[in-house]
Amino acid sequence: MTTKSDAKIENATSATASAEISSAEAVKADIVKADVVVIGAGLSGLVTATLAAGAGRRVIILDQEHKDSLGGQAWWSFGGLFLVDTPEQRRLGVKDSFELAWDDWLGSANFAPGAAEGIGPDRYGYAWARSFVEAAAGDLRPWLHSLGVRWFPFVQWAERGGYLVGGHGNSVPRFHITWGTGPGLVAPFAARARELEKQGRLEFRFRHRVTELIKTDGKVTGVRAQILQDDAAIRASEEFEGRGKPSSRDIVGEVELTANAVVVASGGIGANPELARDRWNPEVGKLPARMLHGVPDSTDGAMLGIAQQAGAALVHEDRMWHYPEGIANHSPVWTKHGIRILPGPSSLWLDAEGKRLPAPLFPGFDALGALQHITKGEHDHSWFILNKTIMETEFALSGSEQNPDLTGKDIPLLAQRVLPGAVGPVAKFAKESPEFLWADTVTELAAKMNALTSATPGSSGHIDAAELAEHIRLRDEQVATGLGKDPQVVATRAARDFWVDRRIRVAPPRPITDAKDGPLLAVRLSVLTRKTLGGLWCDLSGRVLKEDGTVLDGLWAVGEAAGFGGGGVHGHRALEGTFVGGCIHTGRVTGRALTTAG
Numbered sequence: 001m002t003t004k005s006d007a008k009i010e011n012a013t014s015a016t017a018s019a020e021i022s023s024a025e026a027v028k029a030d031i032v033k034a035d036v037v038v039i040g041a042g043l044s045g046l047v048t049a050t051l052a053a054g055a056g057r058r059v060i061i062l063d064q065e066h067k068d069s070l071g072g073q074a075w076w077s078f079g080g081l082f083l084v085d086t087p088e089q090r091r092l093g094v095k096d097s098f099e100l101a102w103d104d105w106l107g108s109a110n111f112a113p114g115a116a117e118g119i120g121p122d123r124y125g126y127a128w129a130r131s132f133v134e135a136a137a138g139d140l141r142p143w144l145h146s147l148g149v150r151w152f153p154f155v156q157w158a159e160r161g162g163y164l165v166g167g168h169g170n171s172v173p174r175f176h177i178t179w180g181t182g183p184g185l186v187a188p189f190a191a192r193a194r195e196l197e198k199q200g201r202l203e204f205r206f207r208h209r210v211t212e213l214i215k216t217d218g219k220v221t222g223v224r225a226q227i228l229q230d231d232a233a234i235r236a237s238e239e240f241e242g243r244g245k246p247s248s249r250d251i252v253g254e255v256e257l258t259a260n261a262v263v264v265a266s267g268g269i270g271a272n273p274e275l276a277r278d279r280w281n282p283e284v285g286k287l288p289a290r291m292l293h294g295v296p297d298s299t300d301g302a303m304l305g306i307a308q309q310a311g312a313a314l315v316h317e318d319r320m321w322h323y324p325e326g327i328a329n330h331s332p333v334w335t336k337h338g339i340r341i342l343p344g345p346s347s348l349w350l351d352a353e354g355k356r357l358p359a360p361l362f363p364g365f366d367a368l369g370a371l372q373h374i375t376k377g378e379h380d381h382s383w384f385i386l387n388k389t390i391m392e393t394e395f396a397l398s399g400s401e402q403n404p405d406l407t408g409k410d411i412p413l414l415a416q417r418v419l420p421g422a423v424g425p426v427a428k429f430a431k432e433s434p435e436f437l438w439a440d441t442v443t444e445l446a447a448k449m450n451a452l453t454s455a456t457p458g459s460s461g462h463i464d465a466a467e468l469a470e471h472i473r474l475r476d477e478q479v480a481t482g483l484g485k486d487p488q489v490v491a492t493r494a495a496r497d498f499w500v501d502r503r504i505r506v507a508p509p510r511p512i513t514d515a516k517d518g519p520l521l522a523v524r525l526s527v528l529t530r531k532t533l534g535g536l537w538c539d540l541s542g543r544v545l546k547e548d549g550t551v552l553d554g555l556w557a558v559g560e561a562a563g564f565g566g567g568g569v570h571g572h573r574a575l576e577g578t579f580v581g582g583c584i585h586t587g588r589v590t591g592r593a594l595t596t597a598g
């Protein structure tokens, strides 16, 4: 951190940094001036930068990755957007409204007392939440539509909750999948940025890693960045031998940039499992030592610490949104690459000891509740128990690369979703993943589960075949009644009242052991890191605040780095689709504010 008021930009190269610089390359200390420097070329950075540059600001975007990684996490994302009362919902008969969505949000967020009255650390998160839900029910969709974004007509029902009204969950389906998934959402902003670049109003500097914020008289006036060796690793094709390896961190130069405004758009901490473990609230146990990573390596969280050193306040660091339903990617693109199963509600969910997770921790109901149930135990995994038909109907996978039909806007391929059988990427996991265990009998299934985890009779984590058979029998007996009292069975039946669920997402309720739906399947699920809900504390225009609540002049934050607004727009839980949506909303608000800020 540079706090000296007389920071000399001529002496940019620090002794520590120069010691790391690759000797093979020329080292250059450069000085560059801009109105706005944006750190991060992910979705939030792109939205902010294009709005500010479009309004006449000279903007430079820095990113530590290669130009092929433009769009950051959003490019890899499913592009699911939380939108309210849309034409897509109405066509499906879904009755939604701002009031309903806001009630759902408050029930999920569980903001600290006082937030609504403008008191306490949640006060800005609360206000950002209100403005986000207003936008989601208001002009966010029309604005994106005017930029050419379109949506898959079958709106999905994420985070169903299952608690009493006033608790967590979406009352209705609101997850709008972008046509073209993540890349389809990034495209209009990337195109606009390229246009502004040609006009000389916006400049990209890739392979620039910011290591320090420069302060002059208490104001953030610029950044110091290392220039990294050119390396396209992350977005490389399957044939590229560097695929799955982190990009090079060899330093070939340094640069210092001065600006009236510096915007932190650097994402969260999902690729830094040590940090995630360290920050996890001990009241809900521990994040396991073995976890999969649901985000690219660039989501390293380092920039949050750099901002903090410069005097920014980080709030709600223990609020995170990781998933319990991760499976290891057979073709990894980044370190410990995991994929999230987006499950339908029918699978039995068992902990590592073979006990059913309590109600309402059913697949797709309360991701964080299920995760916390697991972190309170001593194991790093849990199990879905199902059969081939349930897998084929209910398993979807998150991310652009696992949905080639939607990502590639390939209608013939997409049509296969309504046909019997699993979609291609799910079928590939079913065939190739060592975590998908197939068996004709429950005894054989239990034996395979124990073999995978090396559990022996009497050891912790050993699955007892008789107990497993009894869970399945009791569940199947409920299903056979056609009614039943088991809340999962009841909720699964009710889900089929929604046309999309009945048609493509929820299997007809039948016994798991029904031979015509077999064979049986057990899937080992691991914890998958993903989103950071807390972040840099910001006011309602995105200006970063200090611990005392006053503005840290010159510094702004957007997207995941800002906890998607105000340092924690979600409170404790998310309704899904609110992350890419939050990047666009914060980028839009802050991008506009930067055009009027001095």
Ligand SMILES: Cc1cc2nc3c(=O)[nH]c(=O)nc-3n(C[C@H](O)[C@H](O)[C@H](O)COP(=O)(O)OP(=O)(O)OC[C@H]3O[C@@H](n4cnc5c(N)ncnc54)[C@H](O)[C@@H]3O)c2cc1C
Pocket: 039, 040, 041, 042, 043, 044, 045, 062, 063, 064, 065, 069, 071, 072, 073, 074, 075, 076, 077, 078, 079, 080, 081, 208, 209, 210, 211, 265, 266, 267, 268, 294, 295, 296, 298, 299, 300, 302, 303, 398, 399, 400, 531, 558, 559, 560, 561, 576, 577, 578, 579, 580, 581, 583
């Ligand atoms: C597989 C996957 C599926 C997802 N699906 C959905 C979904 O359907 N719906 C939804 O709402 N959300 C989804 N998300 C989450 C969402 O995509 C992210 O939360 C969001 O895109 C974060 O955007 P961002 O701009 O804040 O940060 P990022 O996309 O992380 O961008 C930050 C950029 O900053 C750069 N950077 C970091 N530190 C530095 C530094 N020191 N110097 C220079 N550059 C730096 C990084 O290289 C990166 O390019 C998904 C995420 C993934 C990975």
